[in-house]
Each structure stands twice: as structure tokens, then as C-alpha cells.
Amino acid sequence: MSIHRFFVHLCFASALVLLASCADKPEAPTAPPDSGQKINDTLYLPVLPALEAGLNQPSDVHVGREPFLYIADTGNDRIVMMDLAGRVVGVSRSVKHPVAIAQDGLFNLLVAGELDTTIGGSAVTIGAVYRISLRESNHRIGDAPVSVAYSEPNRPDRRYTGVAVLPGNSYLVTRTGPLNSSPFDPDNAVLVITPGDELLTPVSSLKPIGNALNSIGDLSGIATIGNTADFVFTQTGAGMQYRAQWLRFFPDPIGDWGQKFNPAQTQNNFLAVNRFVRPEDATSDNFGNIYIVDAGTDSVYKFTSQGREQHSFGGSSSAVQETNRFKQPKGIAFFDKTVYVADTGNNRILRFRLSTDQR
Numbered sequence: 232m233s234i235h236r237f238f239v240h241l242c243f244a245s246a247l248v249l250l251a252s253c254a255d256k257p258e259a260p261t262a263p264p265d266s267g268q269k270i271n272d273t274l275y276l277p278v279l280p281a282l283e284a285g286l287n288q289p290s291d292v293h294v295g296r297e298p299f300l301y302i303a304d305t306g307n308d309r310i311v312m313m314d315l316a317g318r319v320v321g322v323s324r325s326v327k328h329p330v331a332i333a334q335d336g337l338f339n340l341l342v343a344g345e346l347d348t349t350i351g352g353s354a355v356t357i358g359a360v361y362r363i364s365l366r367e368s369n370h371r372i373g374d375a376p377v378s379v380a381y382s383e384p385n386r387p388d389r390r391y392t393g394v395a396v397l398p399g400n401s402y403l404v405t406r407t408g409p410l411n412s413s414p415f416d417p418d419n420a421v422l423v424i425t426p427g428d429e430l431l432t433p434v435s436s437l438k439p440i441g442n443a444l445n446s447i448g449d450l451s452g453i454a455t456i457g458n459t460a461d462f463v464f465t466q467t468g469a470g471m472q473y474r475a476q477w478l479r480f481f482p483d484p485i486g487d488w489g490q491k492f493n494p495a496q497t498q499n500n501f502l503a504v505n506r507f508v509r510p511e512d513a514t515s516d517n518f519g520n521i522y523i524v525d526a527g528t529d530s531v532y533k534f535t536s537q538g539r540e541q542h543s544f545g546g547s548s549s550a551v552q553e554t555n556r557f558k559q560p561k562g563i564a565f566f567d568k569t570v571y572v573a574d575t576g577n578n579r580i581l582r583f584r585l586s587t588d589q590r
Contacts, residue, residue, distance in 0.1 A: 275544045277554040278569065278582035282317045291512065291562035292573045292580055293332040297370070298566055301340060302573070302580060303329040310342060310363065312372045315566075317582075321372040326361050331452065331512075331562075333394045333402065335426075339364050341380065341402055343391040350384055357382055358390040360404060362428075380428045389418050393453035393512070397460050400426040403434075405450035405464060411439040419447050421464060434488050436478070442470045444490055444502075452512035452562075456519060461491070463521055465510035474507040475523050477538070492538045501538035511561040512573075522563055524572060529557040531572060531583075544583070545572075557581070 287306025295301055299320060300313040310323040310332065331343040339362055346359035359382040368374040383389055386408065393405035401424060408418025419439035423431045437447045448468025455462045460480035467474065478488040494502040501521070508527025515521050519536035529547035534540050545557045558576030565571070570583045 274586035275542075275555070275570075275583045276586055277552075278584050279554065280317075281554070281574075281577075282313065282580035282582070283578065284311060284313070284317075284319050286311065286578050286580070288575050288578065289562065289573045289580060290330040290575055291332050292564045292571045293334065293562075294564045294566035294571065295334045295340075296336075296338060300564075300571065300580070301332050301334070303332050303342065303344075303562065305329055305575075306578075310340065310372065317580075323363055323372050323375065324377045326363075326377060327356075327359075329361075331391075331393045333396045335396045335400045335402065337400065338366055338370070341394045341396065343394050343404065345390070346379060346382060348384065350387065355387050357384055357387045358406070360391055360394060360424075381424055381430070386418070392451050393464070395453045395455040395462055397423075397455060398458060401431070403453055403455070403462060405453045407450050411448075419450060421447070421450070421453065434478070436488055436490075442468075442472050444473055444476065444494065446471065446473075451510065454513040454515060456515045456521075457517070460488075462488070463513040463515075463523075465507075465513055465523065467509045467511070467527075472504045473502055474505075475501070475510050475513065477501065477521065496538070499538035500540045501534045507532075512563045514563045514565045516565045522565060522570060524560045524563040526559045526561055526575070529560065531557075531560075531563065531570065554581070555583075 286304050289302050290305040291303035293301045302311040304311050305328055308325050308327050312320045314320055326342055327345045329342045329344040333341045342361040344359055344361055345356050347356050360380045362378050362380040364376045367376055389406055389408040391404050391406055395403045404422045404424060406420050406422055411417040411419050417439045420433040421437050422433055425431050436445050439447050447466055448471055450466045452465040453462055463477045465475050477491040479491045480488055492499050492502050507525050510523050510525045512524050513521060521534045523532045530543050530545040533542040547556055547558055557574050560572050561575040562573030568585045572581045574581050
């Protein structure tokens with residue numbers, strides 16, 4: 232598929248998604264009424280108990296289309312599937328070092344992880360994106376085939392740190408690595424991959440050069456916004472001024488991504504210089520608000536669709552209630568007024584129910 236045809240297809244797929252109807256969503260678990268943390272006139276109520284289920288350094292959490300919870304149980308080399316009440320439905324076959332999850336429109340999971348293989352007679356570990364084919368097993372994750380969707384055996388030092396699905400089932404992958412001097416194929420990149428798992432192109436506006444807007448280094452996560460081709464990525468590179476950036480898809484004239492915001496806008500603090508310390512992941516809600524989880528501050532930040540910071544919660548100090556306290560959180564998801572956080576350092580998933588429906 233040519234790049235031009237792909238972008239035409241992406242524009243068409245985005246339009247179809249906007250026209251499609253959505254099924255009614257089930258109610259999220261009920262939050263306890265007697266505990267929480269009031270920040271900026273919004274109460275974030277912890278939904279108890281925390282989800283543990285033998286998790287070991289969980290790096291990501293994703294709410295699927297069904298909806299089920301999918302957890303990248305990194306230290307146990309598996310994906311854990313739960314219902315919204317937190318009951319374990321099943322676990323996947325082995326997936327080495329999973330760090331990020333997404334689900335395509337066919338209900339199959341895409342997982343960023345690693346792969347043990349042999350190159351030139353030597354055993355090596357490389358980066359890989361896996362596909363867990365839930366459709367082939369009637370959604371029994373333990374029976375679902377696990378296959379490698381994308382890898383680059385000729386570049387064994389590259390790793391994939393985030394994955395997000397575009398309209399039409401193409402997907403974006405954040406890639407990192409040590410070699411970034413080449414202007415043609417640097418390790419640090421956001422890749423556009425077709426539904427057939429072929430690399431189409433890196434996002435051309437993002438370069439591993441400098442430390443300003445459109446500069447990338449040590450990419451850590453990515454999320455598409457709703458049913459659009461817009462996306463937010465996070466990064467932890469030293470010296471980066473903008474460790475979270477929000478890109479819009481512009482269909483004309485040939486289709487490409489560009490910055491949504493101008494940092495000179497006085498009402499926009501999403502792009503405030505050095506706003507984040509070590510952001511690891513992002514997600515969005517039904518209104519286009521963005522949530523960033525920052526392992527450097529052990530906090531979650533909410534921004535409106537105009538880039539204005541609205542709320543924050545979490546922290547790691549003893550003054551914060553244990554039910555709200557994070558330790559190096561790395562993943563975040565949102566579904567039906569509930570924020571799910573992969574509290575990596577505490578080996579659990581925390582849930583927070585928003586007590587208001589502010590946009």
C-alpha cells in the first residue's frame with residue numbers, strides 16, 4: 232500500500248467510525264462513598280479493593296471493546312484478562328516482557344514486548360509486537376494463539392514501548408534504541424504499521440533531534456484520541472522540554488500529523504516547558520480529555536481537550552492515603568467515569584471513580 236493510498240484510506244476509515252453506532256456500556260463498579268481526595272472541586276474516589284491477582288510489575292492496563300480489562304503483567308510474562316469487577320477471566324500464553332497493550336477493531340490484542348530468538352547462531356532478545364487472536368478462540372484468552380506481528384531482527388537493540396490502534400486497524404508503535412544519528416532510519420520513531428503488519432512509514436514530523444516540539448527521545452507510551460487518528464505520545468528523554476505532545480491528523484493535502492497546540496497560547500499548560508518529569512502513558516475519555524500518568528511525580532494529570540490542566544491526583548508521600556498512593560505508575564486507561572492506573576511499583580491496578588462528569 233502506498234503512503235498516499237494509506238492516508239486516503241485512513242481519512243475514509245475515520246469518517247466511517249464517526250458514523251458507526253456504539254453499544255450501551257455496562258455500569259462500572261460502584262465506588263465507596265466515604266474516602267477520596269478532593270482536588271480542584273472534583274472528588275476522585277478509590278474503588279476498592281485494589282486489583283492484585285499475583286501481578287508482578289504491571290506496566291499497562293487497557294479497557295477493551297467488550298469491555299474487559301487487559302493487564303500487561305510484565306514480571307510474569309503474560310496478559311491478564313479481568314472483568315470490570317476485577318475478577319480474573321483468564322491469562323494468556325507466555326508473552327515475554329509485555330509493556331503496552333491495545334485492541335484492534337477485530338477484538339484482537341496488540342502487545343509490545345520482547346522475543347527470544349537466534350540470529351547468526353547466537354541467542355538474542357529483540358523487541359517485538361505480538362498479536363493475541365481472541366477471535367480465533369472465542370475470547371478464551373488462555374487458548375488464543377499468540378504470534379509475532381512485527382519485529383526487526385536485523386536491529387536487535389530496538390524496543391517497542393507503546394501501541395495504539397488507528398481507524399481501519401492500522402496501528403502506531405513507539406520505538407526506541409541507541410542509534411539515532413541516521414536521518415533515514417533512526418531508532419527513536421513513531422511507526423505507522425498497516426493492518427497486514429507491514430511498516431508503512433514513521434510519522435515524518437517527529438525527529439530524534441533537539442529537545443523542543445517534534446523532538447523525540449526515549450518514547451514511553453502512545454494513545455489515540457477516541458475514534459480519531461489524533462494521538463498523544465509520552466517520552467522520558469533527558470533534556471526534553473515537552474515530554475508529552477498531542478498531534479492532530481490533518482487529511483489535507485496528502486494527510487499527515489502536526490502539533491495540536493501552540494506553546495505560546497497562554498491558556499494552554501499541557502505544553503508548559505518541563506511540565507512532566509517521567510510520563511509513561513496517556514489515555515482519553517469520551518469528551519476528548521487527556522490523562523497522563525507520570526512515574527516521576529507518582530501522579531495522574533487530567534487536561535481538557537483545549538490543553539488546560541483541570542485536575543491531578545496521586546502522589547507517593549505518607550500524607551496521601553494508601554489507597555491513592557502510587558509508586559512508579561506506568562499505565563493508564565479510562566472507561567465509564569473510572570480511571571485505571573497500573574501502579575507498577577506496588578504490583579497492582581488502582582481504580583478511581585470520578586464523582587462528577589465535568590468536561
